[in-house]
Amino acid sequence: MNVNATHIVDVKKLSSAKKNIEKQVTAVSAMAMALLLLVGIVGLLNNKQYFGMSILDWIVLALAAFMGPYGSYSSIQVRKIRQIEDRVPDFLRDVAEAGRFGMTLAESVVVASAGKYGKLTPEIRRMASQIDWGVPATEAFRLFVERMNSPLVTRISNIIIKASDAGGAVSDVLNMVAHDARERILNRKERGIAMSTYMVVIYIAFAVFLATIFILEATFIPQIEKAGSQLQNSTGVLAGGGAVTTINVLAIGPVVTAFYIAVIVHAAGDGIMAGVIQDGRISNGMRHSALMLVIGFIFMHILLGV
Numbered sequence: 001m002n003v004n005a006t007h008i009v010d011v012k013k014l015s016s017a018k019k020n021i022e023k024q025v026t027a028v029s030a031m032a033m034a035l036l037l038l039v040g041i042v043g044l045l046n047n048k049q050y051f052g053m054s055i056l057d058w059i060v061l062a063l064a065a066f067m068g069p070y071g072s073y074s075s076i077q078v079r080k081i082r083q084i085e086d087r088v089p090d091f092l093r094d095v096a097e098a099g100r101f102g103m104t105l106a107e108s109v110v111v112a113s114a115g116k117y118g119k120l121t122p123e124i125r126r127m128a129s130q131i132d133w134g135v136p137a138t139e140a141f142r143l144f145v146e147r148m149n150s151p152l153v154t155r156i157s158n159i160i161i162k163a164s165d166a167g168g169a170v171s172d173v174l175n176m177v178a179h180d181a182r183e184r185i186l187n188r189k190e191r192g193i194a195m196s197t198y199m200v201v202i203y204i205a206f207a208v209f210l211a212t213i214f215i216l217e218a219t220f221i222p223q224i225e226k227a228g229s230q231l232q233n234s235t236g237v238l239a240g241g242g243a244v245t246t247i248n249v250l251a252i253g254p255v256v257t258a259f260y261i262a263v264i265v266h267a268a269g270d271g272i273m274a275g276v277i278q279d280g281r282i283s284n285g286m287r288h289s290a291l292m293l294v295i296g297f298i299f300m301h302i303l304l305g306v
Contacts, residue, residue, distance in 0.1 A: 066286075075287055099174065271287075
């Protein structure tokens with residue numbers, strides 16, 4: 001019993017370690033964002049541009065420093081869970097087949113652990129090891145749920161646990177659950193493919209927005225500056241004794257700054273929207289936002305020379 005208890009505690013520590021890694025990534029990303037913002041604010045207060053960057057540049061870098069690492073880590077973890085979920089129906093099918101030969105749920109899991117299920121294989125073998133140490137099959141499934149943190153795995157495991165506690169033909173329940181899980185996974189993939197089209201539209205819209213700013217900056221604003229300079233140098237009067245209309249050339253600088261702010265807002269907002277449309281998660285959108293922020297930063301500095 002002591003060995004079993006120790007083994008279960010180790011599994012719980014493993015789950016806690018994964019949560020600690022996520023907290024560490026979040027903390028490091030937040031600290032990087034705060035540090036970059038602090039540098040930008042200090043430069044603004046002292047009327048200095050450290051490394052030749054304005055407060056808007058530091059804001060862009062700060063947002064990218066937070067959204068990029070956190071969004072990427074979250075997406076990687078979700079991708080691993082999705083890869084595991086994709087093989088769950090195969091595992092349930094093999095367990096059900098073993099159960100048809102008169103094996104118990106625990107024996108079926110141990111037999112099925114000899115198979116290969118991709119990213120799911122280490123988790124199945126861990127379950128089999130727990131069962132070999134004397135952990136009940138239902139408890140092994142509960143620990144599996146804690147490690148995965150997946151709604152699909154939670155739903156399937158709860159059904160299996162209840163079916164095992166109630167007795168009867170568990171193999172029939174496993175086949176039914178495996179079929180339902182496969183249908184849900186296929187629907188999710190089809191929905192992801194359909195939504196990826198809208199995600200591409202968001203990127204295209206962001207590119208069109210940048211192109212519009214480039215056209216305004218390259219053609220329209222220089223003409224405004226030229227016309228303003230000519231009017232300011234004019235000393236004549238309009239017909240009828242009216243004064244010459246002037247253009248405030250000094251107001252063009254704030255217009256370019258407004259363009260930069262608009263790029264930042266669009267990059268952050270469009271990126272999050274792209275992630276939500278893709279799979280319904282804001283954290284996934286953060287990596288898209290970070291990418292768009294970097295694109296906007298390069299665009300404003302290299303093409304427009306802000």
